[in-house]
Amino acid sequence: MLLRASSNAIDAGADLHGAVGGATGNVAHGGLLMAYAEAANRDPEAARALDDEVIAAVGEAGLVDAAVTVAVFNGLVRSADGIGIPLDDTMLAATAEARAELGLDSYAGAANSRG
Amino acid sequence: MAEFGANTFPRPVDPAVLSTFEAVWDGLAVAGTWWTAAERVAIVAATRRSLRLPLGETVPDIAGISDAVGPDGLSPLIHEVVRRLSVDAGRITRDWATAVIERTGVGHYVETVALVVQTVPVDMLCDLLGRPRQDLPVPGMGEPSRVVPDGLGQEGAFVPWVVDGWSGPNVARALSFVPEDNSLRMGIVTSMYSGRHFEEMVWSHRSLSRPQVELVAARTSAVNECFY
Structure with a gap:
């Protein structure tokens, strides 16, 4: 939800393209975390093949953090799509450029959430 | 238990x-x-x-x-x-x-x-x-x-939700009908996700940094093609 803002806060230099499978910028271990997130979403059990690599990079607690994040956002996306939650006004305005650049406006749910 | x-x-x-x-x-x-x-x-x-x-x-x-x-x-x-x-x-x-x-x-x-x-x-x-x-x-x-709770209204979602006195993000009231x-x-x-630290851009309560958490979250949303 706040990748750019949180990255700017610590000069991490995140690249928003990481959200759609592109470069992740300077987020530490961003490429591996993105690969884990993608695998975890497509086949949670198969994603465990990446566990050792993720632990080597960010520790066991980091692996659990990543898993927890994937899990909770799988609830959040279903809440948003099931209820048709309109994007909050401030977020709608703040993300216009990024949404266009990343192609998010073409998602089916955009028709529900742009308000 | x-x-x-x-x-x-x-x-x-x-x-x-x-x-x-x-x-x-x-x-x-x-x-x-x-x-x-x-x-x-x-x-x-x-x-x-x-x-x-x-x-x-x-x-x-x-x-x-x-x-x-x-x-x-x-x-x-x-x-x-x-x-x-x-x-x-x-x-x-x-x-x-x-x-x-x-x-x-x-x-x-x-x-x-x-x-x-x-x-x-x-x-x-x-x-x-x-x-x-x-x-x-x-x-x-x-x-x-x-x-049915009091204070509900229709504000753009598929269903009514809390409107009276509401000032938080829409996601928090999404299911306020129940x-x-x-x-x-x-x-x-x-x-x-955030614990009590949603408004803070630098997190120390989790093992991953906030940008790392947000990257995993953003990729999860995109894989699920969730616009919100």
């Missing part, structure tokens, strides 16, 4: 997260606002059985699906709603949701969403950490309260 005890997970999980899992499981076993406990447990069982349609198969037309109650207490219509929410939520449209709600009523629809979105994170974390999924609770007795379940859901969200 601690069903989600820390020692049941192969890796260390924040006790605050496990506590919300316990609360969700306890909530499944009692009558909700619109569904009985047996129906609530049946909805979660249906969530677990939901499968994507085979490639090329047409999405069923809601109009042609029966709402006659089956042996598990749920109709084929509710089973399709659960399936769509569980494995095909990215293709939910306002027209589809409106058609469903016209037949189920707002309360049954929102509570169904609530049950799916509370239990998917629990099951998914178990799957990711290699822990067997928790057995579903034995449903208790009792009737749903069927109470306040008890919305509270349980927000317990899950808060414990698994």
Whole structure:
């Protein structure tokens, strides 16, 4: 939800393209975390093949953090799509450029959430 | 009984997260606002059985699906709603949701969403950490309260939600038509995402940095083609 803002806060230099499978910028271990997130979403059990690599990079607690994040956002996306939650006004305005650049406006749910 | 005890997970999980899992499981076993406990447990069982349609198969037309109650207490219509929410939520449209709600009523629809979105994170974390999924609770007795909260209004979502005095993000009031379940859901969200630190851009309460968490979150949303 706040990748750019949180990255700017610590000069991490995140690249928003990481959200759609592109470069992740300077987020530490961003490429591996993105690969884990993608695998975890497509086949949670198969994603465990990446566990050792993720632990080597960010520790066991980091692996659990990543898993927890994937899990909770799988609830959040279903809440948003099931209820048709309109994007909050401030977020709608703040993300216009990024949404266009990343192609998010073409998602089916955009028709529900742009308000 | 601690069903989600820390020692049941192969890796260390924040006790605050496990506590919300316990609360969700306890909530499944009692009558909700619109569904009985047996129906609530049946909805979660249906969530677990939901499968994507085979490639090329047409999405069923809601109009042609029966709402006659089956042996598990749920109709084929509710089973399709659960399936769509569980494995095909990215293709939910306002027209589809409106058609469903016209037949189920707002309360049954929102509570169904609530049950799916509370239990998917629990099951998914178990799957990711290699822990067997928790057995579903034995449903208790009792009737749903069927109470519609005061202060609701229509503000752009598919369903009414709290409007009187509201100043938070839309996601936090999404299921406020069923306040008890919305509270349980927000317990899950808060414990698994930001804790009390949502407004802070630098996190130290989690092992990953906030940009790392947000990257995983953003990729998860994109894989699910969720615009919000």
